[in-house]
Structure formats: structure tokens, C-alpha cells
Amino acid sequence: MSTRRSYLIRRVLHGLMALFIIATMLFFLFRLGLPDPTAALITEGLSPEERERIRASFGLDRPIWEQYFIYLANILQGDFGYSFHYRAPVADIIWERLGNTMVLMLPAILLAYAVGVPLGAWLSWRRGSRTDTTGIFVGLMFRSAPMFWTGMIAILVFGIALGWLPTSGMRTLPYEATGFFDKIFTLDFLHHLILPALVVALYYLGSPLLIMRNTMLEVYGEDFIEMARAKGLPERRILYAHAARNALLPVVTQLAVTVGLAAGGQVVVEVVFSWPGLGREILNSVRTSDFPLAQASFLVMAAFVVTLNLLVDILYTMLDPRVSFK
């Protein structure tokens, strides 16, 4: 138990270390690319007081090492600075956009796995058959089609030609919502969610499907399956009760990694469906040279990925007793 605890602590430290390195990299990358980050501001004609406030908050008149430490200190306090474009604190904007992204990505990914995992198990059972080949083909096809393209075609077919579903935004404009949950718990929102969520789900469907199928094939070669078969258990029972259970581990890992990457949102899906998420925000901030927003969005995404990767490792230690804590 103590080895496990020390392993976990070490992993958390590694995660924090990675985040620290990413933050540092980001800082110097930005300083390298944009020697005067307020240049974009001044042309936009911000008032002198605001400009002073920003210059001071970034400490731009100080030596670069001092600036770097101020930057780190600001991040630790959750102060991501002030958006040039929105003229508002970056943190507020980011949390809202992150929420918007998550309500799209989470249902979509869960749907993909809820369908993909059983389907993969079933295909492995029918391995070598025509069904198997077809299933792999369809899964790979959606995995190969770029998501923005699938999205555009979906909009053309279901949004424009058939007129069944709305094709952009989270709600029909104009709408009034007092809070985040007020915005989400409506039929109108669900109506807007269907098309983008389906497009994302179809794209992600391939990976649980194929991973599950392949791991199942590996598991079929294990001794305990031979054992179950020797006991005369029905094939279906072997499939779901014995093999599938043991094949779930890589799928769970993949799920966590996928969710981590989803925080960044699929930028293209948010662009195609005009979904006001974090991914679209980072694209906009790049277009408007809103560097505090770009920097902070990136950092939040990275934090998400690192956290979820950490979670994967922890899950591994809990799900697979064979993992050693070196």
C-alpha cells in the first residue's frame, strides 16, 4: 500500500512538473514571437489607464526573469490577466467557454464509447466474418473522414436539405438565461446539441470499437478463456462475463485520454457549428491577437490533459493488479 501511495504522489508531482514546464515554454514562446504584447492593444485604442494597468499587471517594463516570476505568481493565484478583445478578465471568459465545450464533448464521447465498446466486443466474437470486416470498415471510415467535413456534410443534409435540425450555436437567438445551467436544461439546447454531438461521436466511434475488438482478440488467447471454455460455459457468457471485462482496461485508458484532449475542444467542430466553446475561442484569440486569452486557454487545456492523464495512471493501478509501482 505504501508503495502505491508513494507511486501516486510521484505521479502527481510529475504532472505538476509537466504543467510547470508547459507554462514556462508558453511564456518564452510568446515572448519570442511577440516582443511587445500590448502592440495589438495600442492600435485598438484602449484608454491610457487600462493600458497602464495591463502593462503593470504584466510588468512589461521589468527584466524578463522578473516578468517570468510575476507570470507564474499570477497563474498560481488564478489570475490569467485581462482580455484585449473582450475587455474583461480572462478567467471568467475561459470558464464559461470550457463549460460550453464540455457539454458538447462529454455526451458525444460517452455516446461513442457506449456504442463502440459493445460493438467492438461483438465484432471480435464474429471475427473474420463479413460483419467483422464491415464493422471495421465503417469504424475506420468515420475515423478517416475529417470531422469538419463530416460536419459540413451533416449540415448540408440535415440542416439545409431536410431542415430537421439547427446548424449553429447552442440556442436559438435571442434567448435569455440567467446562468449556465439555465442555458443548458432546455429542449432548445438539446435540439442544437444533436448534430454536432453526433458528428463528434461518429468520429470517436472508431477508436473504442477497434481497441475493444483487438484487446478481445488478445484476451481470447489467454488461459482463463480456455478454462471457461473447458468448463462448457456458453460462448456468449464467455464473451461478456470473462473476456470483455478483462479487455476493458485499454478502452478506459483511451476514454480518459480522449476526455482530456476534448477540453481543447475539437476546434473544427466548434468552428463549423459556431459552438461558443474554448476551441473556437482560442482560434478567435489568435485572429484578434488577444494573447492573454490565447495563452490562458492553452494553459487550461494543457492542465486538463495532464490531469486526465494522471487519472489514467491512477485508474490503471486500481483496475489492473498486475501493474507494478516501480
Place this chain on the structure above:
Amino acid sequence: MIGSRILKSAQEPLRAMIGDRLSLVGVVVLLSIICMALFAPFLSTHEPLAVNEREEGSLLARSVDGERPRWVQLPALGERTLNAADYRDGVGLAVGRDGATWRYRDGEWAELEAPLPTTLIDVAIAPGGAALAVGVGGNIALLDDAAAGSEWLPIEAPVSVALTGVTWLDDATALLVGVDETILRLDVASGEFEALESPLGRGMRLNSVALDADGSAWMVGERGLTLRLDPDDDSLSLERLPTNRDLNHIHLADSGHGLIVGERGTLLSRSAVGERWQSQDSPDSRAMRAGWVTDEGHAFAVGRSGIVFEREADEWQLVPSEEERHLRALMVTGEDYFALGSDRFVNRLAPPSGEHWFGTDHLGRDLYSQNVHGSRIALLVGFIGAALVVLIGANVGLIAGYFRGRTETVLMRTVDVMYGIPFEPFALILVLLFEPSLLIVILAVSLLTWRTVARLIRSQVLSLRERPFVKAARVAGASDLRIMYLHIFPNVMPLVFLELAIIVGVSIIAEATLSFLGLGPPQSISWGGILHNARLSGAWRDAWWWNLPPGLFIMITVLSVFFISRSLELVANPRLRARR
């Protein structure tokens, strides 16, 4: 030595690639796409970024929709500009560029055999049914029976200048006008010409001629030049009109109504034989090319950029028209009103056709050629990116797995950091900080993808380095480098091949994604870039031919790579081979 060993270790993956049926399909498809990229200039039918123009014989018809008249587009008459039309007793004729000739009868348009290979400028039908067409180079052709005949008879003209107008004085005589104040009277039966002397004699251009109800003939031309041929004493006289602008067309009705149109919206009208021509206010100042007035005095005029005027109670109105192309002729049959014309125009958003297999985009550029050229960037980024990724990833994995200890810790912590970076946002930031270019795209793809390869190779190497053959090599005194690259590396080769294939697919999608977001190098053609243009133009919602092919190309390419990777997976992981 190293080369031959690695080649030998590559044999099994290569054999697997063509052994499996799906994988073989993948290999064939991928090879064809590679060929497409290599021979793109020969395969494409057009310059991919060149603006394509086309022309057609545009045809508009007037339709009254409630109160307001509108001019609606009918199916085009061929692909050549129509310059003039005439109508008499149920039969209409229209002529145009390169001898294009169409006949209108019983409500149907039908193309006739070209009387001459050269451009025809005017046509006129005689009361008796014969027709004359005139054109550039003094070319003249006669059709005996406009209603049924199809054999045009060329007539030798005494001049070689362009003839711009023709009208019949009676069933046997026609009057022809042209540039340089050319005026010819043709006796059709004998084929003899009589040149008439213009009273002005300054070599100006005459544009149109028409027969008046009293038997006189009116000619109009450059700078307001107007001539009248008196039937009684056969003399030509200069008429004074209230304009000095170029006049393009004259039309006279049997009732005495008349209309002359010209440059800058010039409109001149009269309502009876012998009445003075009055200048009328025009609702638009573009060049008018043709006019028509009915016996009741209902008048129409058409001109550049598809504008159509109609006169209501002596007031000219701009009438909505579906056409943006130049209109050059009018033809009124009694119940139907037609406008004809067209110049060369940019062939924008054209659906697929024999000329443009995948249609054209909003700038009239050929999409088939763009798609063919797009394969180049996709494969370039796909293969260079994958090669870089595998080169970095495999070496990092090999070194980390072989040396272990501090080296491994440092390398694998770097991989951990790399795992914390989301791809699309990272590429966006790179573009924000540097200029978009192919290098940035390849860099973004390869900097973030080698992490997976490094992890996989390392775990494989970790188990390999404990195998007896490695120990034997070490005992025999082999150097670390020798063991790593000569003994261990060939054994991870199947895995390297597998990763190579997967990452080619991933890189192609990544490149398409970046280009779609507008982060690709400007001025280059890629599949993602075509979709970016489609989205940016806003026309993608209607132009399905613009969206569909690039996505299909990406999908087919990546799919073929994935098929190949599946067969390689069986080599890398024999446990996957299906067994009961």
C-alpha cells in the same frame, strides 16, 4: 550491413501489406494517389488557380408575375454569344459568334447548321421568307426559306470590312451597312451589289439599319450619325438627332413607332412616320445594345450587365432581370418577348460538367484540378511528417528503453510534457507567433506526434533488452550502438512500420485540419484549403460539388493508410491473428 539487416527486417511487414485483401486494396489506392500527386500537372485539366471564363447564348423571356413584369432565364442557346435576332410571320432567327445560328418556330428553339464559320453580327428576314445574315470580314449568307430551309448560300461581297446591319427593302433587295460608312444594296436574284456613297464620308462606323413604314431606310452609327435613304429619289441624307453619342441599334414598327438605343443609356423615340426623334430619360446610364418597339408603341431596351428597360406610359422603367451578362438583342413574337446575348463571363460556381468535372469555385477556378493538386500537400506533409515523427520517436524510445536510468527518466518526462499539449491549439499558437507556412504545419504535426511512438517503442525495447540474444551480443563484446541498431532495432521494425502507417494518416488529417482553419500556407492548394475557401465564401451551402470531393479524397487516402496499418498490426502483434 545495417542497411541489409533493416531491409531484411522490413520484408515481413512488406509481405503482410500485400498479403491481406483489405490491405492490398489500401496499397493500390495509396499508390494511385501518390501517382496523382506526382503527375498532377498532367492529370489536371486546367490551371488550378486560374480564373475560368465561358460564354453562352443567354436567353431571357419576359414573364408577367402579377402586376410586375420580370425577365427570367431560359436554358441557354449553345455556348456562343448571340448578337442579333429577327422575327417575321412565326419564324425567328438568331445569329452570333463563330456562325452560331438558331431558329425559333412553334415555341421551340433549334440550332441550324452554321452558314459561315465566322462571327455573324446581324440577321434579317424578308416578307417573302428569305433571310440574310451578315458578319465580320464582309461575309454574307442567304437562306431561301427562313421557316424550313437549312442550306445557307454564301454570297461574295465586294468589301472585306465588318458588316454590322442588314434589312430588306423588298423581297428582292436588301440594304447592308458596316464600318467605314459602308452602305451596300444587294439584288438577291442577280447577286449584284451597288455601293451607295455616304453624304458624310468620314469613315465612321454604322451599327444598324431598319426599314421605315414609308419605304425609307434609317441607318445609325458612331457619334449620333444618322442617315436616311429616301425611296422616292434614292438619295441619302444626313439626319440631325438630339444626341452625339454612339448609337447601337434602331428598330422601327410598321405603325410608325420607332426606337433608337445607344451608349450611356441613350434612348430616342418617335411615335409616327415623319415625326422628330425625341430623347427620352433613361433609368440607367449603361450602354444599351438593342431596342424593340411594338406596333402599339410598347417599347423595350436591353444592354450591358443584363439590364432591361420597359416603357410604360412614356416612362422608362428598369425591369428586374435574372441575367447579369450582357444582352445584345431583342426579339418580340407577338405573345413572347425574348432577350438574347452574353459575353465572356467568369464561370463561377458552375456545377460539374464535361468542361469542369468537379465544377468551379466562387472565382471560377477549376475544382477538379485543385483537388488533383491538393494531393501533393497532403502526401508531402503526410510522409515527411510521419518520417520525422518516427525518426524522433523511434530513437527516443530506443535510447530510453536501452539505457534506462537517468537518460530514460529525462526522455520519458519530456514525453509526459508532450502528452500535455493539445494538438490544434498548439498549432494555432504556432501560427499566431510565426507566419503560416508549410514548415509550421509539418512542425506542428511532428512535434506533437512522436510522443506515442516513443512510448510504444520504449516498452517494446524494455522487454527485448532482457532477451538472450542481446545478452549474447553483449558478452561477445558488441558496442551499445551496435546492439541497439543492429540487434534490437530490427526486432521493433514491425512496430515502427505500423506507427509509420498510422502517423501518415494522422498527419494527413492534421494538415487538412490546419488548412481548413486557414492556417495553411497561403497561395497553396490543399484539400483542407479547398474546404476552407468553400466555408469562407459562404457558397458551400449550395455548391455541394465544392465540399464533397476534397473530403472524399482525404477519407480515401487516410482509409487506405489505415487498411495497410491493420495488416502491419498483425505482424507487430501476432496475438491479434484470429484464432478460435
